[in-house]
Amino acid sequence: MTERELLHMTAPMREDFEIPYHDVGPREGLPRVALVAGLHGNELNGVFVLARLAHFLRQIEEGRRKDTHLLGRVVVVPAVNVLGLNIRSRAWPFDGTDLNRMFPGYDAGETTQRIAAALLRLTEPARWRIDIHSSNVDFEELPQVRLYDPSDEERRAARWLGLPAVIERPVNATFSATLANAWRERGGHALVVQAGHAGGLQPAHCERLFRALVDFLERCGVLAGLELAEPDGDVHHFGSGHALPLISEHAGWFASRLEVGQWIQAGELVGYVYDGFRGELRAEIRAPRSGLLSGVRRQPLLCEGDLVARVLTREPVGAIAGTDLMGHGQ
C-alpha cells in the first residue's frame, strides 16, 4: 500500500497542498480498477467509503485478513476537490469551477484543468473505472449505478456492484465535460455511482456502497478469498427513458415520510406541500406510475417547478423534461 500524490500544488497564501491517492495491490503493470470520489467537495458518502475501503485493502495487503488476497492493482482517489472538502464547498473554492465539468483537462491550462488532466492520466489506463457521487444537498438518491449509452460489457460490470438500480441515461452536452465521459471516449468501462445526498453522511447508504465496491473487486478478479454476503435484493435495470421525475407546481414546504428504495404503487402518496406563510395544505404529491422510488427531496423549501421525487418505472415514460434536467448531483 502506497500513499501517493496525484498532484502537488502551491497555494497563494497557505502551505502547499496535494491531492493524494492510494495505490494498492501488485504494483507491476497498469491499475485494473480506478475508484474516484469527491470531485465535488460536499459529496461526502463516496469520500468516506473510499477512505474506509483503502483501509480495508491495506489490511488485506498486509496479510491481516486471513485467506484474502489482492490480485490486481487498484488506485483509490477518495477526494479530488481537496480544498473544497476541507471548507465544505462543492465547487473548486477559488473560482467556483465545477471540477466535473473540466474534462479531459489540460496540463498547461487553468488549475482545475490541470487537476482534471492529472486525474484522467492516472485513472484512464484502468480497465474498470468508477466515479462516485452523491446528489446535491437537496435530494437523496438511492445507491445506484448510472450508465451513459453503455456497452453490454458495462451493463454486466454494473451488475457486479449489486446496487438495487442500474439506470441508463443518454449522453448530453453537459455530460460531455465529465470524468465519466472522458473515460468513455477512451474505451474501457466507465461507471457512475450515486448514493445519498451531499453535505452529510448517510451510514446505511455508505455501508451498502462499501459492500458494493468489495463485491465488485471480487467479481472482477481483483480480490480473492472473500466470503461474500448474500445480496440485499435484486438488481433492477432501467433503460433510458424509464426515470419519471415528480415535479411540484406549487411552492412552499415539502415533507415526505418515504424512504428511497421502496416500490410504490400508482396513486400512492409521496408527500405534502404546505403554503410557506399561511401553512395550509396546498397539494398532495402522488406517484402517477408505479415503480422504484429512487430519489426523494430532503430540502423542505420548495420553489414552483422543483423536483420532489424520482420513480423508476418498468414501462418507458419518455423523455419527460429530459432526464438530465433534474438536479445536478454529478
Next chain:
Amino acid sequence: MKIGQETFFTLELPYRERIALERAVFEGGPGPRVAVVSGLHGDELEGLYVCHRLAGRLEALAKRRPDALLGRVELYPAMNPLGLDTLQRRVPIHDVDLNRVFPGHPEGLFPHRLAHAALRNLLGAALVIDIHASNVYLREIPQVRIARAFEGELVPLARSMNLDLIWVHEAVTVLENTIAHSLNERGTPCLVVEMGVGMRITPAFADQLVTGILSLWQRIGALAADLALEPLGHAPLVADDSNVHYLNAEVSGIFVPATEHWMEVGRGDLLGRIVSPLQGEALGEVRSPVAGVVFTLREYPLVYEGSLLARIMRTGGRP
C-alpha cells in the same frame, strides 16, 4: 413610439414571494424586432448599464424622432435577478449556471423554465445581443465571440459593432447549452459580447458598445437610415484559436501587472510579476511568448498555479 415595461416570466418561491422578470419594450413601426439580453450571470453588470444607456437613447428618440424607430426593441437586462440581487454568478437556490441550461424546458426546474421562457420570447428576432462581463478575475477588451459554425452569418454583423476584437472559436460541446447557441442554431442570430470585468461597470466600454449597437440596428433596418448616429471609432481585429495565446500562472501568489490592457507587446516583454507578501523577491515573471495585443488581463490579483493571467492575440509572425 410606445414605451413600456412587461413581465415575461414569473415563478413562485417558497415563502410568499413570486419572482418576476421584466423587460423594457420600445415599439416603433412594423420593422425588424431586435433584443439585448444581459445579466445571465449575477456577477456581470456591464450589460445592465448598456441597457440603461440604450433605454436613454431610445427615450430621447421618442421625443425627437419617434418615427425613426422602424421596428421593435426589447431589453432583457437582468435575466438572473436573484443572482444579481444577491451577488451570485449562478442562479441561487439551484446553484446552476443559467447560461448552461438552454434551451431549457417548460416543466423543468426554475432555471430551465426561465431559459425556456427567455428563448420563446427571443426566437424570431432579427438580432439578439447577449452581453457578458467576463467574471471577477479577468478584464476583457470589448469583443464579440462567435462559434465557428455561425461565423459566416455573424462575423459581418459583428464587424460593424464598434468593438475591438472578434474571436471566432471552435466548437465546444458544453457551450451548446448557451442562449447564443440555442438561438443561432434555431435561426435567430445572436451575438455574444464580452467586455469589462465582473462586479463593475466600465462606462467607456458601454458607450462604445451603444454606438455599435445603434449602428447595427440601423444597418438591419430597425432604425431609420436617415437617423444621424455617431460614427464608429473602432474596427475589430479578428482572432481565432490559431492566434490566441493563453498565459497561465506557473506559481501561486499575487499577480502584479506591468502592462496595460489592450497594449501591443513584443515577444519577451514583461507582462507582470507574481509576488509573495512574505518576501521582497518576485516568485516569477510573466513574459509575452509572442508579439501581439493583450485583450484579456488579470484583474483579481490572487492566483493559483494555472490561473489565467492574460490572453494575447498574436499580430506578428509565428514565434
